Amino acid sequence: xxSNKREKSLIVIQLSGGNDYLNTVVPYSDGSYYDxxxxxxxxxxxxxxxxxxxxxxxxxxxxKALWDEGKVAVxxxxxxxxxxxxxxxxxxxxxxxxPDTIGKEGWLGRAIRDMDPQGDNVLTGINFGRGLPxxxxxxxxxxxxxxxxxxxxxxxxxxxEELRMFTLEAFSRMYGNTAGRDxxxxxxxxxxxxxxxxxxxxxxxxxxxSSSVEYAPNALAQNVKSISxxxxxxxxxxxLYTQHGPFDTHxxxxxxxxxxxxxxxxAIGCLMDDLKEHGTxxxxxxxxxxxxxxRIKDNGSGSDHGSGGVAFMIxxxxxxxxxxxxxxxxxxxxxxxxxxxxxxxxSVYTEILEDWLELDAPSIVNGQFExxxxxxx
Amino acid sequence: MINNDTALMxxxxxxxxxxxxxEELEQYLAMGYDGAVDALLNPSDPGNMPDDLIRRYHxxxxxxxxxxxxxxxxxxxxxxxxxxxxxxxxxxxxxxxATGYAKLNQARSLLNQVDMFRRSGLGSYEDLxxxxxxxxxxxxxxxxxENHGSAINENYGRxxxxxxxxxxxxxxxxxxxxxxxxxTGWTLGNAEYMAIRxxxxxxxxxxxxxxxxxxxxxxxxxxxxxxLGETGRFNGQDIIRIIVKQDSTARFVATRLFQFxxxxxxxxxxxxxxxxxxxxxxxxGYKIRDMMRTLFLSDYFKxxxxxxxxxxxxxEMVVGAIRMAGSYQNPALGIxxxxxxxxYMGQGLLQPPTVEGWHEGSEWINSGALVERVNFAAKELSDxxxxxxxxxxxxxxxxxxxxxxxxxxxxxxxxxxxxxxQVSDETRSILVEYASxxxxxxxxxxxxxxxxxxxxxxxxxxxxxxxxxxxx
Numbered sequence: 151x152x153s154n155k156r157e158k159s160l161i162v163i164q165l166s167g168g169n170d171y172l173n174t175v176v177p178y179s180d181g182s183y184y185d186x187x188x189x190x191x192x193x194x195x196x197x198x199x200x201x202x203x204x205x206x207x208x209x210x211x212x213x214k215a216l217w218d219e220g221k222v223a224v225x226x227x228x229x230x231x232x233x234x235x236x237x238x239x240x241x242x243x244x245x246x247x248x249p250d251t252i253g254k255e256g257w258l259g260r261a262i263r264d265m266d267p268q269g270d271n272v273l274t275g276i277n278f279g280r281g282l283p284x285x286x287x288x289x290x291x292x293x294x295x296x297x298x299x300x301x302x303x304x305x306x307x308x309x310x311e312e313l314r315m316f317t318l319e320a321f322s323r324m325y326g327n328t329a330g331r332d333x334x335x336x337x338x339x340x341x342x343x344x345x346x347x348x349x350x351x352x353x354x355x356x357x358x359x360s361s362s363v364e365y366a367p368n369a370l371a372q373n374v375k376s377i378s379x380x381x382x383x384x385x386x387x388x389x390l391y392t393q394h395g396p397f398d399t400h401x402x403x404x405x406x407x408x409x410x411x412x413x414x415x416x417a418i419g420c421l422m423d424d425l426k427e428h429g430t431x432x433x434x435x436x437x438x439x440x441x442x443x444x445r446i447k448d449n450g451s452g453s454d455h456g457s458g459g460v461a462f463m464i465x466x467x468x469x470x471x472x473x474x475x476x477x478x479x480x481x482x483x484x485x486x487x488x489x490x491x492x493x494x495x496x497s498v499y500t501e502i503l504e505d506w507l508e509l510d511a512p513s514i515v516n517g518q519f520e521x522x523x524x525x526x527x
Numbered sequence: 528m529i530n531n532d533t534a535l536m537x538x539x540x541x542x543x544x545x546x547x548x549x550e551e552l553e554q555y556l557a558m559g560y561d562g563a564v565d566a567l568l569n570p571s572d573p574g575n576m577p578d579d580l581i582r583r584y585h586x587x588x589x590x591x592x593x594x595x596x597x598x599x600x601x602x603x604x605x606x607x608x609x610x611x612x613x614x615x616x617x618x619x620x621x622x623x624x625a626t627g628y629a630k631l632n633q634a635r636s637l638l639n640q641v642d643m644f645r646r647s648g649l650g651s652y653e654d655l656x657x658x659x660x661x662x663x664x665x666x667x668x669x670x671x672x673e674n675h676g677s678a679i680n681e682n683y684g685r686x687x688x689x690x691x692x693x694x695x696x697x698x699x700x701x702x703x704x705x706x707x708x709x710x711t712g713w714t715l716g717n718a719e720y721m722a723i724r725x726x727x728x729x730x731x732x733x734x735x736x737x738x739x740x741x742x743x744x745x746x747x748x749x750x751x752x753x754x755l756g757e758t759g760r761f762n763g764q765d766i767i768r769i770i771v772k773q774d775s776t777a778r779f780v781a782t783r784l785f786q787f788x789x790x791x792x793x794x795x796x797x798x799x800x801x802x803x804x805x806x807x808x809x810x811x812g813y814k815i816r817d818m819m820r821t822l823f824l825s826d827y828f829k830x831x832x833x834x835x836x837x838x839x840x841x842x843e844m845v846v847g848a849i850r851m852a853g854s855y856q857n858p859a860l861g862i863x864x865x866x867x868x869x870x871y872m873g874q875g876l877l878q879p880p881t882v883e884g885w886h887e888g889s890e891w892i893n894s895g896a897l898v899e900r901v902n903f904a905a906k907e908l909s910d911x912x913x914x915x916x917x918x919x920x921x922x923x924x925x926x927x928x929x930x931x932x933x934x935x936x937x938x939x940x941x942x943x944x945x946x947x948x949q950v951s952d953e954t955r956s957i958l959v960e961y962a963s964x965x966x967x968x969x970x971x972x973x974x975x976x977x978x979x980x981x982x983x984x985x986x987x988x989x990x991x992x993x994x995x996x997x998x999x
Binding site: 234235236237238239242252253254272277280281282284287289290291292293294295303304305306307308313316317320321323324325327333334335337338339341342344345348349454455 | 594627628629630632725726727728729731791838867870871873878880881882883886888889890892893894895897898899901902905906953954957958960961964985988989992993994997998
């Protein structure tokens with residue numbers, strides 16, 4: 151790449167456990183919402199209205215502020231046909247973009263492979279949190295997984311810093327000199343070196359970053375802060391992923407859901423302030439999604455697994471507004487007591503891949519999907 | 528300094544188990560190699576961590592409803608068993624007949640399937656496929672509950688031929704249809720209701736309900752079928768009888784066993800062992816135990832070539848390090864975090880990514896997974912409070928003149944007691960150099976956790992971080 155333009159990055163915040171769509175973007179003027187949600191509802195006078203029909207959850211103040219600036223796309227009724235209400239399966243479907251068969255590769259893993267086919271940058275994709283979401287997993291594609299940016303790397307439990315450096319140096323030599331060995335030893339050597347390199351580069355990120363934004367002490371905000379640090383260190387990271395939850399609010403939903411959204415909206419607000427402060431608002435787009443929405447009728451304390459959900463895209467490059475249709479709560483329109491999704495999630499993926507990461511989308515999402523026009527051209 | 532019998536026994540135990548500490552190795556060495564093979568292949572009482580003890584610590588492992596608790600429960604079995612081959616063969620079949628929690632939302636049914644692998648996993652392949660076809664978790668996993676006499680669903684029939692026996696290219700699409708017809712009516716009790724609950728991930732109103740096999744005669748297509756050239760009014764069991772006679776099935780089973788228990792890649796010499804296993808398959812009446820005996824007693828398996836010829840899978844990595852360190856011998860709160868480490872390395876028990884199972888061998892290695900692997904093993908094996916590590920320290924002291932080890936004694940001693948592990952000359956020289964950081968090590972007066980012991984811990988940490996330690 152010879153362009154001196156900064157490459158675009160995608161930041162994903164996954165809401166794990168099934169975020170309750172109805173209490174996130176609330177149809178506050180629809181009486182049947184209050185009929186179905188006799189207990190687990192957001193009262194009309196608490197909703198933050200965004201138009202005369204819909205309003206945000208009261209915990210979403212920072213998102214509303216961004217909405218007012220035209221930086222928030224609300225993607226209604228998102229999902230896929232024949233909804234599956236298992237967390238694992240539905241999340242797999244979102245991760246692999248394969249609703250019908252059990253998919254093998256993560257959609258963002260494929261995107262990372264297409265952006266960096268030789269694996270030149272060990273930090274093209276990073277997950278913040280342990281393990282690797284399937285969205286990022288493709289055999290042969292290296293993706294860093296950072297539990298804690300401050301201690302990321304090998305031997306984090308060795309307290310004596312001198313001993314740790316001495317051990318790392320020995321490790322580096324043991325994994326060096328890979329040429330001429332058998333392929334597995336060579337692969338191990340190269341991977342060990344990649345891991346060291348990734349850790350070395352990532353460790354420089356916090357020092358390269360300064361900001362007046364103060365992130366909250368909760369886990370999500372801290373992961374989002376790490377994302378900002380790495381993004382602003384210009385390490386060539388294109389996909390930065392994290393998750394928050396559990397949104398599986400079968401009981402005691404109202405206080406739990408409020409707290410979770412307080413954290414999510416707060417982290418998003420901080421990140422956007424941070425991007426603004428660094429003049430990078432147009433270089434990162436945030437995708438927020440969950441594996442499904444929740445049952446229309448509450449269960450007296452919470453809500454059960456449903457279908458049809460809401461996703462958000464947020465950023466300076468986003469054309470703010472409503473996309474897709476809010477599914478009807480009328481009984482005849484429901485699907486087994488749930489909202490009927492009318493909006494395939496792979497449309498959003500297609501748009502991100504083509505218009506943001508500039509990749510060939512059909513080969514990644516397994517088909518052609520019409521775009522919404524969420525991203526500014 | 529490495530003893531050949533010890534090295535061979537350690538190799539056998541890494542394959543037929545999860546590696547062995549020196550005390551275990553000595554017990555097996557006392558039986559002789561052939562005796563050890565027989566003992567491993569004929570599991571007796573595994574002496575597992577008792578369920579009632581586990582339940583006192585882990586409510587969720589009493590009900591076995593959720594995934595993390597159920598995966599940890601299996602991990603306890605692997606850690607505490609004295610019949611490691613029983614767990615290893617169950618893990619092998621779990622990877623081959625890969626059934627996952629995602630679609631079932633029924634952890635206990637998966638653990639029942641694993642139990643079936645323990646029971647039938649070393650018996651005849653014909654019996655095993657019969658048990659598999661009646662396994663409720665498999666029936667839901669591959670939709671055989673949707674396979675009706677009036678309208679077949681080919682999912683199970685297809686995978687039975689493609690992924691569980693002959694492999695693609697050895698049958699026609701018509702064979703798949705006929706095979707599927709034969710398995711119509713093979714379902715589980717109250718299948719419709721159970722399938723809805725699985726799809727809805729619902730525990731209401733009665734929690735998870737146990738599943739059992741049910742044969743619905745009225746839903747079975749009893750008509751004439753032609754399968755692989757044979758014609759008759761076949762039922763599922765008849766199809767299995769035909770499948771297991773095929774050369775391609777013998778080859779398939781032998782190859783997969785070889786790759787899991789001997790080497791990721793089949794070399795020319797390895798091919799001879801595969802052929803011998805294939806011959807045993809037929810001569811023994813399809814017995815897995817006999818095939819494994821053929822493999823373990825083969826010249827190839829005992830040769831240098833087969834040593835360290837596999838990349839350790841995450842489960843082997845985690846369970847192996849824990850067994851070596853002797854940690855988690857009693858239930859420990861937070862054990863799910865330990866079993867989750869396997870997931871972070873790419874292999875979550877009870878959650879294979881697809882019906883094809885895990886991609887093994889070199890595909891276990893990527894930078895995120897390697898960091899997890901190295902950090903886990905290094906932490907477990909450097910903890911000088913663990914009984915297994917204490918025993919290594921005692922053995923090192925006893926092996927040395929006056930308890931004083933020079934740097935090469937320390938490096939070689941740790942390599943020996945964690946394996947023996949063979950390393951390249953380069954790796955060894957780096958280890959020796961590392962060991963010489965503070966000169967000779969005097970263990971003669973060591974006290975729990977003192978600096979002398981910690982130096983052993985540091986050495987073990989680095990050995991656990993070698994490239995060679997990544998291999999089984």
